[in-house]
Every structure is written in C-alpha cells, then in structure tokens.
Amino acid sequence: MSSDPWGRVDETGTVYVRTADGEQVVGSWQAGSPDEALAYFERKYEGLVVEIGLLEKRVKTTDLSAKDALAAIEHLREQVDAHHAVGDLDALRARLDKLVELVEARREERKAQRARQTDEARHAKEALVAEAEELAQSDQWRAAGERLRALVDTWKGLPRLDRKSDDELWHRFSHARSAFSKRRKQHFAQLDAQREEARRIKERLVAEAESLSGSTDWGPTAARYRELMAEWKAAGRAQREHEEDLWNRFRGAQDVFFAARSSVFAERDAEQAENLKLKEELAEEAEKLLPVTDLKAARAAFRSINERWEAIGHVPRDARPKVEGRMHAVERAIQEAEEAEWRRTNPEARARAEGLTGQLQAAVDKLQRQIEQARAQGNNAKADKLQKELEGRQALLDQALKGLQEFGG
Incomplete structure (x- = not known):
C-alpha cells in the first residue's frame, strides 16, 4: 500500500483521496505500482489547478461574459466533484466558489455600468432631440443644417435604449429634422421665385438702360438713370448665374x-471758362466808362460793349452772378445819369417844380405872419400850433428847393 497527505492506494489497487467529507474513491489502478498510481492522479489534480488558474486569469483580465465564465466554472466543479484526482480538492472547490463570487460581482458591476451608460445615453439623446427641435425653428439654414447632420452622427455613436424609449426619441429627432428640411425647402423655393422675379425686373431695367445709353438729353436722362438704379436696388438679387451678367450690362x-x-461737359466747361474770361474783360472795359462825364458817348460805348457781351455764350453758373453784377452796376449808373439829365432839361418838370416851390414859399410866409400876429395878441397856444405847421411846410419847401437845384435853378 502507498499513500501521501491527500490520498492512498490499498492492496487491491483502489485509489482514494482525502476530503473534508472523508475518503472518496478516485479509481482503480492495475497497470503498475501504487506510487505510479498516486503520481498519475496527482498529475490529474495539477491539471485542474492549471485550468482553474487560467479561468481565474480570464475572468480578471478579459471581457469573458458571466454566462461563459459560470459555465466554465461548473465544468471544472464537475471534474473536481468527480474525485478523479488526488490533491486538496476542497481548496479547489473554495477557489471555484470565490471565482463564482467574483463573476457575480463583475456581473453586477457590469449591470450597473450598463445602467449608467443607458442613463447617460438617454440624457444624451434627449439633449440631441431638444437641440434638434430648437434648430428646426432656425433661419440660419447652412449652420443649422450642418449642425443637424453632426447631431445624426452623434446619435449613431450612442448606445441603443430599450426599443420603446429609443423609438420615441428617434421619432421626435427625425420629425425635427424633417420640419427643418421642409421649412428650408419652402424658404429656398420662395427665394427662387423672388430671384426669378428680380431677374425679370432687372432684364427690363437693363433694356431701358441700354436704350438710353446714346441719349444726349443729359439732365432728364441722368435723372432717369438714378431712378433706374433705385429700382435695381429695390428689386433684390437675381439668381447667381444671371446677376453678374445683368449688372455688367446695366x-x-x-x-x-x-x-x-x-x-461733352468737359468741352462745355472749357468753353464757358473762356467765355468767362471774355466777359470779365468786357466788364472791365464797361467799368472804365464811370463816372459818366459824357452821357451820349458813354451810352454808345456801353451799347457796343453789351452787343459783344450778348454774342458770348454761357459762363460757369457759379461765376455768373459776379460778372453780370459788374455789368448791371455800370448800366444802372448810366441810367441814373440819363434820369438826372432828363430832370435837368425837362421844361414841364422845371415849371412844376418852380410852381410848387412858389406855393410852398407863400404858405411859409403866410404862417410866419400868422405866428407873429398870434404872439402879439398873447395867444401863445395858437402860435405854438402854427409853429409846428410851419416846420412841416418849411421841410417840404427845403425838399422842393433841392429838387429845383437839380434843374440848375
């Protein structure tokens, strides 16, 4: 008979293993010595130790599922419970029990992790839906469209939820995208219609602008071009492929x-500048006629100057008042000289002036006598009243005498 701390072989060749529940039959060995029998079944035990060790490592270091891990543990437990090995089988059972606890703990941990991930995914998808619904109302077509496409990519990268929750959120998300696409399509359809209308308006404006390009009716045509430009701006933009060509033509x-x-204006300005120079020379020539000493000669000379003046064309508008003012001043001076000469040589006017002067002189003399008489009588009030009347008549007499002097009297 042969034995070791964990097993023995009896004289019949039966091999036993010692366990906490007592000895258990391992098997029968007839092929050799008892020591060889123990060595064989000890190797069986060592094989179980290696397999359990490998399973422990897989559970701790890989993503082995709990189901597969428990199936592997159960398979090893069946081998241990079959007692076909010699060694500390109770220690192996204890290791397998601990391994089961580890697998269960890992399963609960993964379950909690999946719950956290699901909760995070739910919040993430709800946030995506909320943002998509907000973007559905945006008029920032390009930016909002790009952002919605990015949200789709983000959605695809998130874990699925339970079918009901995932379908409900996806329905809202998809509806928001569809609403935005519909609004954008309507906007650009309306924009296309507006641009088509703008194209028709601008083609009409271009046609009119081209028909006016040869006009020489400078003022009205320039004003019409300003109106056309205002209409062009009010029309809005046409389609890109038409806008630039229409604008270039317009x-x-x-x-x-x-x-x-x-x-034409440059030529006119040059001509008017030359005209101004000529009129300034004539104005200077006219001014030399003053003061008038020989009315007949001055009148004849001014008439000659004025005829040459009228023969000259327009001058620049801003210079016109000054140069014309100089000629008008000379003309007025000659007219005043003519009026003075007429008054001086008109017999009827001289007679009227002499008659008026005589009447006023008689009235003044009469008032002086009445004043002297009133004062002699002591009637100072009457004298004062007559004195005021005398002052008024005297002023008229002085004026009449001055007018009479103009006649050389």
Missing part, C-alpha cells in the same frame, strides 16, 4: 452715357 449702359456726358 452698369455698362450707364458708363456709355455718363462717359459721353462727361466728354
């Missing part, structure tokens, strides 16, 4: 007109 037509006008 602007080109205006450029033709305004270039022609500028050329």
